[in-house]
Amino acid sequence: MSDSDTNSRDTLPIERGFPIEQVNDLADREGRAKMYYRPLSTMHKWWARRLGSVFRAISLYSLVDDPSAVEIHSTDQENLNLSDFGDGDTEDIPTEDLARLIESVSLTEPDALWELYPKDVRVDGKTVLDPFMGGGTSLMEAIRFGAAVTGVDLNPVAWFISKKSLEAHEVDADELQQAFDDVRATVADELQSHYETTCPHDENHVADVVYALWVRKLDCTSCGETIPLFKDYRVANGRYEDDDKYNVYCPDCESVFLTDDYQTESVCTECGYEYIPANGPVSRGGNYGCPSCGLQYPIVDAIADGQSYAEDLYAIEYYCTECEDEGKDRATFKGFTAATEKDRTQFDRASEAWHSAEELDAYIPQSEIPEGAITAASGINGNDVFRHGYETWSDMFNDRQLYCLSTLLSAIDDVEDQTVKEYLLLAFSDSLMFQNNFALYNISGTKIEGIFRQNSYQPQVEYAENNVWGTRAGRGTFKNTWEKIVNAVEFAHQPTERYLEDGELKQTESFENPVGGEYTLHQGDVRDVELESEYDAIITDPPYYDNVVYSEVSDFFYVWQRLLLSDEYSCFTPETTPREESIVANPAIDKDGATFERELKQSFSRMRDVLKDDGVLTFTYRHSGIESWGTLLESLCDEGFDVTATYPISANLSEFVMGDELSFSVIVVARPMTDRDPISWAALRRQMYRTAQRTEEEIQEGQTISEGDISVVKLGRCFREYSKHHGKVHREGSVMSATDVVAGIYDIIAGDDGVSPDEIYLSLLSMGEPTFNDVNRLCRGTGVSPNDLQERAFFDTTDGFTLLRWHDEQRMAYLQAKAPDELSALERVQLLRYAADEETKLREESRELGVTGAMMDVASELADITGDETFRQILRD
Numbered sequence: 001m002s003d004s005d006t007n008s009r010d011t012l013p014i015e016r017g018f019p020i021e022q023v024n025d026l027a028d029r030e031g032r033a034k035m036y037y038r039p040l041s042t043m044h045k046w047w048a049r050r051l052g053s054v055f056r057a058i059s060l061y062s063l064v065d066d067p068s069a070v071e072i073h074s075t076d077q078e079n080l081n082l083s084d085f086g087d088g089d090t091e092d093i094p095t096e097d098l099a100r101l102i103e104s105v106s107l108t109e110p111d112a113l114w115e116l117y118p119k120d121v122r123v124d125g126k127t128v129l130d131p132f133m134g135g136g137t138s139l140m141e142a143i144r145f146g147a148a149v150t151g152v153d154l155n156p157v158a159w160f161i162s163k164k165s166l167e168a169h170e171v172d173a174d175e176l177q178q179a180f181d182d183v184r185a186t187v188a189d190e191l192q193s194h195y196e197t198t199c200p201h202d203e204n205h206v207a208d209v210v211y212a213l214w215v216r217k218l219d220c221t222s223c224g225e226t227i228p229l230f231k232d233y234r235v236a237n238g239r240y241e242d243d244d245k246y247n248v249y250c251p252d253c254e255s256v257f258l259t260d261d262y263q264t265e266s267v268c269t270e271c272g273y274e275y276i277p278a279n280g281p282v283s284r285g286g287n288y289g290c291p292s293c294g295l296q297y298p299i300v301d302a303i304a305d306g307q308s309y310a311e312d313l314y315a316i317e318y319y320c321t322e323c324e325d326e327g328k329d330r331a332t333f334k335g336f337t338a339a340t341e342k343d344r345t346q347f348d349r350a351s352e353a354w355h356s357a358e359e360l361d362a363y364i365p366q367s368e369i370p371e372g373a374i375t376a377a378s379g380i381n382g383n384d385v386f387r388h389g390y391e392t393w394s395d396m397f398n399d400r401q402l403y404c405l406s407t408l409l410s411a412i413d414d415v416e417d418q419t420v421k422e423y424l425l426l427a428f429s430d431s432l433m434f435q436n437n438f439a440l441y442n443i444s445g446t447k448i449e450g451i452f453r454q455n456s457y458q459p460q461v462e463y464a465e466n467n468v469w470g471t472r473a474g475r476g477t478f479k480n481t482w483e484k485i486v487n488a489v490e491f492a493h494q495p496t497e498r499y500l501e502d503g504e505l506k507q508t509e510s511f512e513n514p515v516g517g518e519y520t521l522h523q524g525d526v527r528d529v530e531l532e533s534e535y536d537a538i539i540t541d542p543p544y545y546d547n548v549v550y551s552e553v554s555d556f557f558y559v560w561q562r563l564l565l566s567d568e569y570s571c572f573t574p575e576t577t578p579r580e581e582s583i584v585a586n587p588a589i590d591k592d593g594a595t596f597e598r599e600l601k602q603s604f605s606r607m608r609d610v611l612k613d614d615g616v617l618t619f620t621y622r623h624s625g626i627e628s629w630g631t632l633l634e635s636l637c638d639e640g641f642d643v644t645a646t647y648p649i650s651a652n653l654s655e656f657v658m659g660d661e662l663s664f665s666v667i668v669v670a671r672p673m674t675d676r677d678p679i680s681w682a683a684l685r686r687q688m689y690r691t692a693q694r695t696e697e698e699i700q701e702g703q704t705i706s707e708g709d710i711s712v713v714k715l716g717r718c719f720r721e722y723s724k725h726h727g728k729v730h731r732e733g734s735v736m737s738a739t740d741v742v743a744g745i746y747d748i749i750a751g752d753d754g755v756s757p758d759e760i761y762l763s764l765l766s767m768g769e770p771t772f773n774d775v776n777r778l779c780r781g782t783g784v785s786p787n788d789l790q791e792r793a794f795f796d797t798t799d800g801f802t803l804l805r806w807h808d809e810q811r812m813a814y815l816q817a818k819a820p821d822e823l824s825a826l827e828r829v830q831l832l833r834y835a836a837d838e839e840t841k842l843r844e845e846s847r848e849l850g851v852t853g854a855m856m857d858v859a860s861e862l863a864d865i866t867g868d869e870t871f872r873q874i875l876r877d
Helices: 003-008 020-032 052-063 098-103 110-116 137-143 156-170 173-193 299-304 321-325 341-356 358-363 399-413 418-434 478-493 550-565 593-610 626-638 681-702 707-723 738-753 757-766 772-779 786-791 809-816 825-836 841-849 853-866
Strands: 070-074 077-081 120-123 127-130 148-153 196-198 206-219 226-228 234-237 246-249 256-259 287-289 296-298 310-319 334-338 440-442 447-449 462-466 498-501 504-507 519-523 535-540 611-623 641-649 664-672 729-731
Touching (some): 020 641, 052 110, 052 137, 052 535, 098 110, 127 137, 137 148, 137 156, 148 156, 156 478, 156 519, 156 550, 173 399, 173 418, 173 478, 206 299, 206 321, 226 310, 256 334, 287 299, 296 299, 310 341, 358 399, 399 418, 418 478, 418 550, 535 593, 593 611, 593 626, 611 626, 626 664, 626 707, 626 738, 641 707, 664 707, 681 707, 681 729, 681 738, 707 738, 757 772, 757 825, 772 786, 825 853
Parallel strands (some): 127 148
Antiparallel strands (some): 070 120, 196 206, 206 226, 206 310, 206 462, 234 246, 287 296, 498 504, 611 664
């Protein structure tokens, strides 16, 4: 396509508008229940995985642009062409001309296409590329629109997960079930026999071990006493009728009993020992104390001195199916009990079986853990697994786990059908998150938590051992992980969609088309992989600096997967996943932020090479300030793109945001560049100012979103104006950098919308019980950061999040320290409110503040929000 054709191309719906409110509402719900919305995306762990509802919306607004190429398939409708609509009188399809509807998408009417979201929409002839496919979510959503998709990822684990996701619609569910039944018949009884305990309520009953709870031990370096490394002696919160109590462990007689308050003096019901369960030998900072001689010593130093952890099985969560089948109540058939010698002997039996079964060595990864940014201490992560005595991957599992896992993997290896075997392997691999000695017991939630609670490895001094095969209860067992695979395959054959209608969550009937079609997957670096065609759209979620070091976290799965895959796929031949080629900031391989930026820019260049001139690049990205935006904008523009829109995503931040900084996700839309003309900064600034004003007016005509969300949309519209002149914006005789322009755009947006720290505080105050997430949301794109608010003593995070009021000591100390002429209208009113309750000199001095119109407005708003009429009265006195 020629430059003139590029300049005259049609805009896409996603450039003109996007249903921010609807997408975020739906995505927020999906983020809390992913397995019900997108079973395919929960088959196996992948990090920072974006939500399917977000990518479905992106695909809808990026691909549906030509009415003649789009069909809607429905279980109760004939196949209908979009251009045929207008004469119809159907119940669930809009009657207006949908061809015109596509063109009506705008900031004022962003949801014009939203009615198609829950429809089985197919677009003819579209090709989509994801150069950083990860777990394959974008590919699964694009292929549901009938697009031919291509995915690329350097990581073999990501490639394997995406492969199994896109193959799922081709798999016979009965064959899967038969293979699982064969494995169960071969090993289930043997595995379950190692997780049995005596029912504490009926010694004739054999109960299942749901979780075995372990504590590690070290010797005192002074007197030699062996010390169990408890942080405290809680086992779990009480449940059912005892949900106001705590299960605690007695360090004297080793029993487990219920107490009303673990933070005060408790008396063991078995031996009468008096102690405070909250006070364990391990203190903050990783020191352990000796109860005999009082020595405090760092745990990692004891390991460095030559000690190795010993371990003690101290408690069990049991589930007695026999009691349940007899109709006994929940507190009887499921609960906690102290580990017995019989339980420890049972573990020893499994340990002996492991050490005597040499044939199982082939089903355990024997390689050493490579040193990296998250396995050794670094600027990314302070957890050094080597300082805790870990050397090989097998060190992450105890003997019973090694025996049971290798026995199970051996049985999976005996499955003849390679495709079916790989789904069993996928379930096995995913369950490993909960089958290792980095897993811990969630005391409040009374459940196990897997190894990747954060994007790193965190050695534990107390850990939870899971039941490998599984019982009627529990999380992360092979049995219930397999159920996720089955659900995913069923979804792939008959996908549905959940959507909101008048605030009510609904689910469609099964779509006519499965989650499948034409796809190509490449394991490799997008900068080097041979891609055969030009794509209509690139939809992706690129890496972000050092947020996730994918190679190092995925090694945990890779070293197990390769045991069964190395003979099938060459990418599983090396001992670890590729590291040097990864586009990520990783100090372990001397890759800093600048290196990441350079390599990401190279990937943008490759994307431009394979994208059609009228194509679109749409990706999600983490926003964190002017420098980040400036670098990204410059990289895109340098490599032949114009940024044409940005939209905020507020849902599922916990997946990828760490720390308290203002950070959120943004959808970035870019098109191949148009002609670029020189312009003065003064002229461009005026254009962007008008654009920002017009953008806000259009949004407010048809949407109800926060000021912060509006600012992000305005940011994208200003980027669009700048992209037309990238590299040719002149100020005082020099060309401005993209970062300098972004800083100017921030000023424009902040000045245009007038959002101040005081206004954000008033918004928080009106919420009743705001959270730090609300602070992030309201600050978004305003030029005000959470740090700005905290420095102004608007909130405190010492013990959770607390919004500070006029009567709070910290807030008042800040106000009283300011000179009168530095006080804002809000600050003056709060000082006057405080003075109204004080018979002191402060009350007299406060009268000198005077009264302004702005103060009267603020006082009235405070009175309305808080119901405290004194705010109004103090300005009348």
